[in-house]
Amino acid sequence: MLSQFKFELKNIDKSSKARRGLITTAHGTIQTPVFMPVGTQGSVKSLSPNELVDTGSQIILGNTYHLYLRPGTELLRQAGGLHKFANWQKPMLTDSGGYQVFSLSGLRKIHDDGVRFQSHIDGSYHDFTPENVMEMQRLIGADIIMAFDECPPHDADENYVAQSNDTTVKWAQRCKKAWQENPPEYGYDQALFGIVQGGTFEGLRRQSAQQLVELDLPGYSIGGLSVGEPAPAMYAMTEVATEILPKDKPRYLMGVGKPENLVEAVNLGVDMFDCVMPTRNGRKGQAFVWQGTLNLKNAKFTDDFTPIDEQCRCYACKNFSRAYMRHLLRANELFVMRLISLHNLQFYHDLMAAMREAIEKNEFSQWRKSFYGNRWKVKS
């Protein structure tokens, strides 16, 4: 069934667990490890598809919860899917909606079939079930889709998380069934990933990973992390999962994160990442560079006529100064949101490219040391 989806493991770094791979989809290939910009509502905020491609974006993400509420999956079906609607020609991934239902929406209640919740937009009531979430993602038409999961709060106790794990696995089974029984809407295959949950409980993480692996899905996500727990806990739980997940399937750490989080998770064998940080923080004036971060609103940039990063090849760095961007930030000009978002995505993609190269050369551990050797030389 998944003739168009393929994951090839090209190399495992000899000095770490870092992996170099290649994902093939109907909309093109993805070199891993990869960072995926987030296009929540069918648009990576402020940026054009051309600019995304220019910065090195290989695949973008859409949020099922948001797209279901607006513009609705029936409209996306009429449009021929989200690729056509948003004019995005490369691969696309949608999440399950689970995280948003459990974090964004109003009153929610888990029932036998799924979960009832209130829209964060207008308070209207909606039901998400494994079956209808699969149908939504079938109509959105991403190349990689997620099984519907329950995402427990980060302070949930062990009993709650154990019960939640059972729910997530049962829902994943139902998702797999729905996915197998309903042919893709647009003629190309959609690869279903299961989402490992288990909070920060090592035993429950292990159990969740093991139970999902039994479903033999095309790939696996690690969910419910980067939700408030300390970084060491996130890394420990990631390692528990990557040790169990099959080597020949891609692993996607959802919603992560800072540049150093990406380096650590690649070191543990993660292949895919998404996070709003480069775009959201960029819109607020934070620029990512190899040496740390710059808050371009800071007064010290008032008369700094150098680019964000002299070495960077992005449109912002090739054409505009820190002083100009600081002025635009103070003046609330929209254009600067584009410039810093663009630069930050270029930085994230360059970071992933540097890691890919280091893995190819079996020099990831050395590369990682030099990355931290340069890190936190600036902070503003």
Added chain:
Amino acid sequence: MLSQFKFELKNIDKSSKARRGLITTAHGTIQTPVFMPVGTQGSVKSLSPNELVDTGSQIILGNTYHLYLRPGTELLRQAGGLHKFANWQKPMLTDSGGYQVFSLSGLRKIHDDGVRFQSHIDGSYHDFTPENVMEMQRLIGADIIMAFDECPPHDADENYVAQSNDTTVKWAQRCKKAWQENPPEYGYDQALFGIVQGGTFEGLRRQSAQQLVELDLPGYSIGGLSVGEPAPAMYAMTEVATEILPKDKPRYLMGVGKPENLVEAVNLGVDMFDCVMPTRNGRKGQAFVWQGTLNLKNAKFTDDFTPIDEQCRCYACKNFSRAYMRHLLRANELFVMRLISLHNLQFYHDLMAAMREAIEKNEFSQWRKSFYGNRWKVKS
């Protein structure tokens, strides 16, 4: 002194007063009649310099009042002028600050030297005089600059406007002196335009135009219109001015306007225009087309998968549907502000190009009829 600034009148349409001309500046040439996008604070809102050029922008405008307050003219001097600061390589024009001082700022008081006012940003006190406004524009470094004027409110009585005219002419004399005595900061010439005032009083408009013409400046603006008066009054006052202004100097109707305003003013012999309408209205979802305007927030566009205008060559029309833009407007996505601003500027520039072509062929009157023949076929 103005070796780099030149206006050549190429043709006066045989069927109207419409003029086809060419302005030469140190930063390139401008085909007239021309529409100038407004970059209030050193950025045409949401758009990049590349995109401005791609839509056919030949010259952009900066606002002296805003740039003086933020980032300040001393910073612009350090940057080497606004062209370099904002990375805009083509011609640029700055206004006098008069309109903003009299419309945007808090308490203001005209005194012997100029005007004292409070910043709209923080209430701080500032003085604008003909001399310091010339110095500000010298440091901003636009190719075309404006004499400091008093812009009376649109409901001012004849006595007030008569007195105000005297002030504006005296200030223009002082501006000319300051401009002649101080060499350009960046080595290229800046052409000084005087601003015709006079409210909607025909006699005062005539007097203002005559007095300014005596100063023999490189060009003339028509100010204080499109400030709330009915369109026929605007056209009548424009005609009073264009009948007096010398044929061999460019005429610039400030802050105008709607597509039909541009057509009427070109018909009366105006060469240059600026207005925030294509970008400001675009950000709110209004798209300009040959047949009228479209409010893309309208529910009727929900499943309209056609572009704003099938015939338009802009990036928005080549790549995205009305349905997608309506979705992005409802979802408050920044990207759609870019798309509609871009389309609207393309439309305004295409409109000017069509008028230029009609004037070259001496067919302006006929073209104008066909323009109105197509107009108001759509309204949403």
